[in-house]
Amino acid sequence: MKRTGTRFRVQKALTHYDTIVIGSGIGGLCTAALLAKTGQKVCVLEQHYTAGGYTHVYERGGYEWDVGVHYIGEVHKPWSVIRRVFDVITDGQLEWAEMDQHYDHIVIGGKEFRYLAGRDAFKEEIKRHFPEESAAIDRYVDLISEVSSKIPRFFAGQALPRSLGTLYNKLRRRLFPAYFFQSTREVLEGLTQNQELIGVLTAQWGDYGLPPAQAAFVMHAMVAKHYITGGNYPVGGSVRIAETIIPVIEATGGHVFTYAGVEQVLVKDNTAYGVKMAKDGHVITADKIVSCAGLLPTYDKLLPKTVAAPLGLLKQTEQVKPSASHVCIYAGFNGDSKTLKLPKTNYWLYPEFNHDLSVKRFMDSPGMDFPMIYISFPSAKDPDWNRRYPDKSTVEIVAPSFPHWFEQWKGSTWNKRGEDYEAFKEKISQVLLEALYQHQPQLREALDFYELSTPLSTEWFQWNQVGEIYGLEHTVKRFEQHWIHPQTEIKNFYLTGSDVVTAGVGGALMGGVLCTARMLGWKAYKVKQMIADAYQTEPSSTAQTASNV
Ligand SMILES: Cc1cc2nc3c(=O)[nH]c(=O)nc-3n(C[C@H](O)[C@H](O)[C@H](O)COP(=O)(O)OP(=O)(O)OC[C@H]3O[C@@H](n4cnc5c(N)ncnc54)[C@H](O)[C@@H]3O)c2cc1C
Known part of the structure; x- marks a missing residue:
């Protein structure tokens, strides 16, 4: 049976860690591994029988399936930020296999369309079906590149101290073009009135769980850009993700425990100091506590009501909904x-x-x-x-x-x-x-x-609310919630994973990076340096490819 992590036993755990991470999703593992790389002893507590969150695999009837990793973009480019982060947190042990150039095949009402890897190939193929829409297709691809070039700034507030970060998030409407706060349908109808073309260009809506009139264009653009140079799959299956990260966490004396459900985050004088285990009430303490369990489950279930309610956290959660x-x-x-x-x-x-x-x-x-x-x-x-x-x-x-x-x-x-x-x-x-x-x-x-x-x-x-697969739903309203931030209003208590940025393995991974940066404060330069060092030389041939795709 392919399982990752170590089954929890009180005797195997320390009584106190530098950091406890609740939930072993990719965001939680990323935060744990980056903290371990700065020398911390980190304990990841996962309620499931295996680690990885949605990146875990399960076996049955002599087969193995991944549950939440079908393809990942950008990791075939060793200079991409996502690939660099993976290389850091796995010590370069995770390998990727490219899918076919024809990475997505769209069938709508019997008509078939191909998404081909590479911006030019993508555009040419769609134009073959819609030659009269050539200008709109060019503009669309330019627009998704434009959005993605602004994404680091869009989420920059997540690495700032909470007060500054939430203020920055509030100001985003003034700092970013209007299309950052429009639905996918609104933006695409500004480019073309051809409903068939809009249907084809939004055919990856399942990747974020909302159809065009409901989904934020910023989410659509990030996903489209993420895959436009092709899709990849982890060699050896998605189990390799947790398998290659766990040794990095353990290298500094940390642990990744499974069968380790957390019932409650312990808070005193508005400061988090430990967790109570669900099974037997066992308490483990840490200097800092991080939750990768999702924003809604964390605020609704993991925090004591007596803490969450007076801070207004339960009121805030009414502004967002679980995804599909x-x-x-x-x-x-x-x-x-x-x-x-x-x-x-x-x-x-x-x-x-x-x-x-x-x-x-x-x-x-x-x-x-x-x-x-x-x-x-x-x-x-x-x-x-x-x-x-x-x-x-x-x-x-x-x-x-x-x-x-x-x-x-x-x-x-x-x-x-x-x-x-x-x-x-x-x-x-x-x-x-x-x-x-x-x-x-x-x-x-x-x-x-x-x-x-x-x-x-x-x-x-x-252990989520209603079986939601992408954390919080990706509406325009979600991206207007300035209070969603990795540093919570409770001292020493942080959020990581997809809800901090967006769903998707890449989104949750970046949630992990931003959460870690915030936790480390001025020492975040260490993480920045590790990621920068992960790929230093960009050969001219790949630089050429980079500008092509
Ligand atoms: C069907 C499906 C297909 C997908 N396909 C893709 C894809 O092809 N490409 C892509 O990039 N993304 C895909 N995704 C999305 C991607 O897998 C997720 O967005 C991402 O993995 C979420 O990571 P996370 O760090 O937020 O945490 P999660 O993976 O959500 O992990 C949270 C973890 O916390 C644990 N937990 C919860 N409560 C507790 C508690 N109280 N105590 C201890 N542990 C707890 C849970 O058991 C879980 O392991 C897919 C998702 C699904 C479901």
């Missing part, structure tokens, strides 16, 4: 990816070009008219897969869903939810498998194993 939830089929097939002709490309299936309308219809009707189905072929993306799982392949099929579909089983125990739950899951599974067979018919005969996760499974394994 999903169902996912984890399927295993007989035969290797080559024999089964599986692509290193993600499939995005949509019923129509107007994603807002299809989402609305889905929300209004009780049926399974999914507004989006996403298919990933992880075994094809991983060059190390065949060594570990010869003659087998895997597929994941993701679709949005609603927590209320599963309300009647809420509170029941995982794997013991009863026959009606299993029957409902089976109904959804067949809809999703049929969508797969439409595009990869050869897989029908090769199916060997499948199981469906629901928002209840996600909630069970993540």
Whole structure:
């Protein structure tokens, strides 16, 4: 069984650490590893049986699947900030495999479109379908580059002391162009009135969980830019992420414990000083406490109400909502990816070009008219897969869903939810498998194993609010919440991970960096230096490529 981290035992833990991190998502592991690199003893406490948060993998029926890593952009460029940070926190041990140049395949109402890696290739391919929209496509790609060049400044407040940082966040509306505070649809309709083109350009909305009229354009632009030079997958599967970071945390005497749920952050005189474990009330203390459990679960559940309420934190949480939830089929097939002709490309299936309308219809009707189905072929993306799982392949099929579909089983125990739950899951599974067979018919005969996760499974394994997959939802309103900051109003208590910046492995990783920078204060230069040193020489050939893509 592929598990990372060490099962928690009181005897194995210290009584006091420099820092305790609650939750081992990539943001938490990043913060822990960077602090360890500055010499700190850090303890990561993860409630799940394995570390990594959404980057963990699970095994069943002789197969292995990742749960929240289908592709990551930019890491194929060793000079990119994301790659440098990964190289620092893994001591360069994590390797990446590029997907096909054709990284996303979009099918809308039967028409097919390809997202090709490289700005020029991307534009040319979309222009092939919309030659009369050439200027709008150029402007769109320029705009997403423009946004991403301003992103470091947009989030700069997160590394400042809380009072200055939240003031900076408040002033952002004056400091940044209006499109930073508009929805994706508003901005795209400013570029073109061609609804089919808008449907194609926003076909990655599943990557942030909101259709164009609801999603902040800034989020859309970050995601589009993140992938426009291509997608990558961790060699050896996403388990390698935690596997390669944990030794760095342990090198300075730190620990990454699993089965280590935290019930409460201990606070005295508005200063955090430790945590109480969920299982037995055991207390561990630390100079600083960091939560990677998500902003809403942290403020709603981990902080004592007597602390959160007087500070107004519970009122603040009313301004933001948890993001979408999903169902996912984890399927295993007989035969290797080559024999089964599986692509290193993600499939995005949509019923129509107007994603807002299809989402609305889905929300209004009780049926399974999914507004989006996403298919990933992880075994094809991983060059190390065949060594570990010869003659087998895997597929994941993701679709949005609603927590209320599963309300009647809420509170029941995982794997013991009863026959009606299993029957409902089976109904959804067949809809999703049929969508797969439409595009990869050869897989029908090769199916060997499948199981469906629901928002209840996600909630069970993540300890989050309603099985949300992207932390806080990425509306314009979310990016106007100036109070969202890694340094909380409680002394020595910090937030890391996706809610500090944005969802996505890259977003949560940068949340980890900014949280660490804030924790270290003036000593943050050490982290900056490590990241700068991770890649110093940019050969002219790669510099050339960089300007091309
Ligand atoms: C289906 C799906 C597909 C995705 N695909 C991609 C993709 O292809 N590319 C990409 O970049 N991103 C993708 N993402 C998003 C990405 O995985 C996440 O945004 C990112 O990993 C979140 O990291 P995080 O640091 O915020 O913490 P999380 O991964 O959310 O981890 C939080 C951790 O805290 C733990 N925890 C919670 N409460 C407690 C407690 N009280 N005590 C102890 N531990 C606790 C949880 O168990 C969990 O391990 C996907 C996500 C999902 C769900």
